[in-house]
Amino acid sequence: MEAYRAEEAPVIVEATGFTLIDETGKSYIDGHSSLWCNVHGHRVPEIDAAIVGQLGRVAHSTLLGCGNGPSAELAHELVLRAPTGLKKVFFSDNGATALEVALKLAWQYHRQKPQPDQRNLFVRLSQAYHGDTVGTMSLGGISTFHHQYAGLLFETLELPSPSAHLAPPGMTGEEYVLHAFAEAKRLINQHADRIAAIVVEPLVQAAAGIWVHPPGYLKLLRELATSAGTLLIADEVAVGFARMGSLFACEQEAVSPDLMCLSKGLTGGYLPLGATLTTDAIYDAFLGAPSAGRTFFHGHTYTGNQLGCTAALASLRLLEANKVLENAQALSHTLKSWQPLCEHPHVGPIRTRGTLLGFDLFADAAAKTPFPVGLRMGHQVTKACRQRGLIIRNIGDTIIVYPAPAMPNELLCAILQIVAESTLDVLRNASR
Numbered sequence: 001m002e003a004y005r006a007e008e009a010p011v012i013v014e015a016t017g018f019t020l021i022d023e024t025g026k027s028y029i030d031g032h033s034s035l036w037c038n039v040h041g042h043r044v045p046e047i048d049a050a051i052v053g054q055l056g057r058v059a060h061s062t063l064l065g066c067g068n069g070p071s072a073e074l075a076h077e078l079v080l081r082a083p084t085g086l087k088k089v090f091f092s093d094n095g096a097t098a099l100e101v102a103l104k105l106a107w108q109y110h111r112q113k114p115q116p117d118q119r120n121l122f123v124r125l126s127q128a129y130h131g132d133t134v135g136t137m138s139l140g141g142i143s144t145f146h147h148q149y150a151g152l153l154f155e156t157l158e159l160p161s162p163s164a165h166l167a168p169p170g171m172t173g174e175e176y177v178l179h180a181f182a183e184a185k186r187l188i189n190q191h192a193d194r195i196a197a198i199v200v201e202p203l204v205q206a207a208a209g210i211w212v213h214p215p216g217y218l219k220l221l222r223e224l225a226t227s228a229g230t231l232l233i234a235d236e237v238a239v240g241f242a243r244m245g246s247l248f249a250c251e252q253e254a255v256s257p258d259l260m261c262l263s264k265g266l267t268g269g270y271l272p273l274g275a276t277l278t279t280d281a282i283y284d285a286f287l288g289a290p291s292a293g294r295t296f297f298h299g300h301t302y303t304g305n306q307l308g309c310t311a312a313l314a315s316l317r318l319l320e321a322n323k324v325l326e327n328a329q330a331l332s333h334t335l336k337s338w339q340p341l342c343e344h345p346h347v348g349p350i351r352t353r354g355t356l357l358g359f360d361l362f363a364d365a366a367a368k369t370p371f372p373v374g375l376r377m378g379h380q381v382t383k384a385c386r387q388r389g390l391i392i393r394n395i396g397d398t399i400i401v402y403p404a405p406a407m408p409n410e411l412l413c414a415i416l417q418i419v420a421e422s423t424l425d426v427l428r429n430a431s432r
């Protein structure tokens with residue numbers, strides 16, 4: 001039992017910097033930012049001290065009927081840095097709730113806006129992932145996660161993901177991207193007056209397996225949302241807070257969404273906290289006397305929790321003090337120039353953007369023939385990495401690497417070395 005546990009899932013008891021240590025004393029590089037969360041490393045003195053300082057005052061009261069300093073200050077700091085027009089902040093406690101808030105705000109906004117309508121259709125991308133609550137599963141396109149609950153979910157309109165690697169045989173990446181742009185236009189225009197919002201992860205679909213969008217796609221969705229008289233919801237839960245080399249991914253296409261969802265890296269990866277940012281126009285549609293029935297009825301118990309907001313404030317300060325965006329850009333350069341698995345007959349094209357990297361393993365990469373599922377090739381690679389002292393995760397036979405944006409470049413190089421060795425080892429054994 002002990003051996004099984006140690007091999008299958010190390011029990012982490014401690015961490016320092018970018019290293020996790022398990023109960024047996026073995027250390028691992030944290031190659032997946034402790035699941036998209038960690039930004040500055042673990043046990044960062046400044047964030048630790050901020051949380052301890054807040055503990056000396058109060059850990060949690062509530063934002064329902066009371067205010068608190070850290071949440072007000074954090075809302076202010078987020079608005080200062082957010083894309084133009086995002087002026088209001090609604091706190092919740094994780095990524096899925098940040099999305100649920102956005103969905104409900106969008107739905108109700110259309111029913112209460114100056115010329116109200118009954119828009120009821122949400123648009124999403126193929127293989128989208130936005131969380132595991134019922135609302136966010138409805139937006140989900142990953143059938144492994146969601147097919148069991150089909151009867152429970154609401155209708156959505158699916159756009160083809162525009163990632164060039166999805167080109168079917170006989171089509172080039174460029175042709176496929178043009179097709180995806182044309183389909184987005186066609187489908188959104190066709191259903192324009194029913195669409196309540198278009199929901200997208202800006203620049204990269206992270207949980208899909210690092211599906212990198214071509215330049216201009218986010219801008220296209222912004223334009224289509226505006227021309228359809230509907231809203232754009234940007235899910236920055238995974239890509240926000242320096243992972244793309246900018247504070248928010250939307251900045252890179254100069255796009256201002258109507259709603260922006262944040263979590264994961266918001267607290268530097270320390271504590272659960274979510275935030276949904278929106279515009280004055282949407283906020284104003286909820287104003288009125290209580291008897292007018294325009295209230296947004298949504299409240300999570302730990303909304304605006306002081307410890308989480310304090311960690312987030314400390315993390316924002318460190319992002320600037322330690323020039324984390326510049327560091328993330330340097331990491332991005334390292335990932336872009338990584339070669340060892342290129343052209344390998346079992347490895348598909350390497351996809352990378354910002355601090356994220358992903359690639360797929362195939363029985364035949366040229367023909368995109370998958371390995372038999374039972375071989376669990378992806379799992380074998382992550383296991384081989386773990387034996388070499390690196391924790392990353394696979395999604396099926398897709399291997400993904402996403403270091404903390406503040407990680408030193410040498411450590412990222414060490415990660416890449418382990419990923420290359422482990423992958424080659426597993427592939428060599430498979431072809432025996």
Ligand SMILES: *Cc1c(COP(=O)(O)O)cnc(C)c1O
Nearest residue numbers: 094095096129130131235237238
């Ligand atoms: C993780 C994730 C979510 C859900 O966040 P939780 O905190 O797990 O609920 C939503 N959207 C994206 C893009 C994510 O990566």
